[in-house]
Amino acid sequence: MTNDIGVNERVSLVMALRKKGISNIDVLRAMELVPREEFVHPAFREQAYYDIALPLECGQTISQPFIVACMTEMLAVNKNDKVLEVGTGSGYQAAVLSHLGRRIFTIERFRDLYLSARDKFDRLGLDNIVTRPGDGSEGWPEQAPFDRIIVTAAAAEVPGALLDQLVVGGRLVMPVGEHRDHQKITIIDRTDKGYEQEQTLPVRFVPLITGNEDE
Numbered sequence: 001m002t003n004d005i006g007v008n009e010r011v012s013l014v015m016a017l018r019k020k021g022i023s024n025i026d027v028l029r030a031m032e033l034v035p036r037e038e039f040v041h042p043a044f045r046e047q048a049y050y051d052i053a054l055p056l057e058c059g060q061t062i063s064q065p066f067i068v069a070c071m072t073e074m075l076a077v078n079k080n081d082k083v084l085e086v087g088t089g090s091g092y093q094a095a096v097l098s099h100l101g102r103r104i105f106t107i108e109r110f111r112d113l114y115l116s117a118r119d120k121f122d123r124l125g126l127d128n129i130v131t132r133p134g135d136g137s138e139g140w141p142e143q144a145p146f147d148r149i150i151v152t153a154a155a156a157e158v159p160g161a162l163l164d165q166l167v168v169g170g171r172l173v174m175p176v177g178e179h180r181d182h183q184k185i186t187i188i189d190r191t192d193k194g195y196e197q198e199q200t201l202p203v204r205f206v207p208l209i210t211g212n213e214d215e
């Protein structure tokens with residue numbers, strides 16, 4: 001199916017993101033390149049370009065475009081970076097990252113979501129994304145280390161395996177909080193002296209669930 005909704009809506013979305021404070025040109029361009037209507041549940045296609053989170057299969061959500069743009073901007077991806085995403089979901093965030101980094105590795109614990117995201121990456125020709133099903137809180141040891149790691153599900157703490165799989169000079173961005181109502185996007189920089197942490201925006205993400213798919 002071709003995009004009857006799409007290009008104009010994407011331009012308006014990018015203008016709205018600029019107004020809300022997203023200023024990085026590369027991030028805005030990446031957001032403009034990704035057809036969000038391909039990533040939302042078909043029942044919500046008409047709302048694909050509203051700046052809101054939408055429901056996905058398996059009780060999960062595709063994040064609000066503003067939050068995707070913020071987290072992407074905070075991640076500060078360079079074009080040669082190897083990036084790990086935990087929580088593929090719809091694949092939208094990975095698609096945005098594919099226009100910024102060299103290779104994107106993304107892990108999803110629900111097999112159905114993994115399969116459907118993989119199909120979308122194939123269909124859209126996003127061939128620098130590698131994906132697999134599994135528990136992303138263990139990271140992807142065979143591909144480590146990563147220049148950038150983004151986690152799109154929340155936990156009380158950043159999983160140790162992910163901190164270990166970050167290069168020195170690398171950065172991790174993740175919603176962290178004990179409570180669903182008290183999560184903050186957290187930026188962690190690995191330096192030669194250790195890890196430095198900064199808390200930013202309050203957010204609400206679905207939980208990071210460790211272990212195998214429980215269906």
Ligand code: SAH
Nearest residue numbers: 062087089090092093109135136152208209
């Ligand atoms: N980045 C996604 C947003 C996904 S919502 C997008 O752009 O659409 C968070 C996703 O994290 C859900 O799909 C959920 O199933 C997944 N998830 C939760 N715990 C996980 C884990 N331990 N490993 C991998 N994926 C996980």
